[in-house]
Amino acid sequence: MSKTSELETSFADGKILKRSNGGVGIVTFNNPEKRNAVSLDMWEGLGHALTELRDDANVRVVVLTGAGDKAFVSGADISQFEKNRHNAEASADYSRRSAAQRALLADYPKPTIACIRGFCLGGGLQIAMLADMRFAAEDSQFGIPAAKLGIAYGYDGLRNLVSLIGPSQARLLMYTGARIGSAEALRIGLVDRVMADDDLISATSEIAHTIANNAPLAVGAAKLTIAEVLKDESRRDMNAIKQAGIACMDSEDFREGRRAFMEKRKPLFKGR
Structure with missing residues (x-):
């Protein structure tokens, strides 16, 4: 998002990146080989990045985005499920370990924007819904495949989904596990703006800097x-x-x- 005013710093072995530019902090999910799927380490790295930007007096707005052009966040890293979410007890522990980061974003004192291109699924959509606003490229896809994985989606995630799109649309997404495109996401209120793929970054940056000023x-x-x-x-x-x-x-x-x-x-x- 244009030239940075400070060096980029990284967390979670480089899979979470943080930088700032003209009052705008930028957090990037940087796991493109797995379409930016989020691991537990990345959840914890996200918390570190958000905390540093929260405490930086020069940062007035935070933008969340994904590396590459394939995904914002494609969901949780399913390759970790066998180890971390193989049953109810393990899944509860996983949720506890990521709960602090979700709470931090939910109650973040500065404006937040999710800048979405490509896949925004499951836990990725949960992250996007916690932001104040969601801007999406025309080629983005949204969905919560919990029903296809045998997972019960949590209260907070469903509360946010229902508050954005209403109970009937939430049921349709949850019961089917289907993916929808950006136009449908805009129609039902899941995202706030849809932009041409090539315009997404610059348009999001312009809005973020307007807020920062x-x-x-x-x-x-x-x-x-x-x-x-x-x-x-x-x-x-x-x-x-x-x-x-x-x-x-x-x-x-x-x-x-x-x-x-x-x-x-x-x-x-x-x-x-």
């Missing part, structure tokens, strides 16, 4: 409030929403936004 406190307040709206009314933290609004109105960025508007120039936001 906006006021971080305002973007953060929107993210927090939308998350609270999606909760049951009894669980909503209205005080957190109020405090986020106060922080914005008392911020240097609010004053900078007003000055920039009056002076007819682009604002330079600092996140405070």
Whole structure:
């Protein structure tokens, strides 16, 4: 995604890559020989990469993408199933070991975008659904083949799926284990934008940098409030929403936004 502002770092023996560029952090699933299938080591590497980008004050948006043009993430690495998921007990342990990374992404304080090209299946779709937005190339394919593997899909994954596409479409995907293309994924609300294959990276980068150049406190307040709206009314933290609004109105960025508007120039936001 264009020239980087810092050296690329890697985790999980190079299968998770992290870099940043102009306020945008980029995490790449780098296992193209297996269509970026995710192993336990890669789950843990993803957690390290996301934590470093979360704690980097210069990074305001994080993009998740897959190496090569064949897949975003084609799912879990099935070659590990015999060792790590061969029965209920082993599968529960596998889920526990990847739960922290899923929770980290689910509650990530910065905006996240899944940039999808090729296969986005099973655990890969679960990762994409945890992002704030999903942009897909025209040649992408989506599905959850749990019914074809004899796997029960977990509550969190199905909750996210139902929240995006509704219960009937979720049943259709889950019962059949079928794959759908980008046009159908867009129609049912599984992805937010579909772009020409050659335009995906540049268009995603443009949107990510637009977000990164906006006021971080305002973007953060929107993210927090939308998350609270999606909760049951009894669980909503209205005080957190109020405090986020106060922080914005008392911020240097609010004053900078007003000055920039009056002076007819682009604002330079600092996140405070």
